[in-house]
Amino acid sequence: MSEHFSAEISSRICNHMNEDHAEAVVLYAQAFGGVTDATLAEMLSIDSEGMDLTAQVNGEAVPVRIQFDHVLADAEDAHQTLIAMVKQARVKAK
Numbered sequence: 269m270s271e272h273f274s275a276e277i278s279s280r281i282c283n284h285m286n287e288d289h290a291e292a293v294v295l296y297a298q299a300f301g302g303v304t305d306a307t308l309a310e311m312l313s314i315d316s317e318g319m320d321l322t323a324q325v326n327g328e329a330v331p332v333r334i335q336f337d338h339v340l341a342d343a344e345d346a347h348q349t350l351i352a353m354v355k356q357a358r359v360k361a362k
Contacts, residue, residue, distance in 0.1 A: 273315045277343050282311040285350070292354040297323040299357035301332035316340045 285293055290308075296319070297309040306323035309332070313320045316339050321332040340346050 273340070273343075273346075278313045278315065281314050281343065281346060281350075285311045289354075292350070292357075293321060294323075295354055295357035295361065296334055297321050297332050299360045300334045300353065303330055303332055306330070306332075314346060 293309045293311050294306055296311075297303045297306040301321060301323065303309075303323045303325060305325050308324040309321050311319055311321055316336075318333055318335040321334065323330045323332050336349055338349075340349060
């Protein structure tokens with residue numbers, strides 16, 4: 269984990285995404301993690317290079333690592349990148 273993403277920042281982002289944006293986390297797994305049949309997903313951690321999820325597929329937990337398209341500078345960059353990614357995922361899902 270980079271100096272920009274302490275365990276506390278990762279935990280805060282993951283809790284927020286899992287509690288308030290669960291649909292987005294599923295979309296990340298489907299669109300960027302290649303787990304197109306994921307029905308649920310949980311963000312486990314985030315760092316400057318990517319995020320780790322677990323996706324539910326047919327009742328099985330599947331680990332998913334999604335690399336970002338750039339190295340994140342800080343938590344604000346993570347916020348903006350996650351927003352951009354969910355927008356891209358929604359376009360892909362149509």
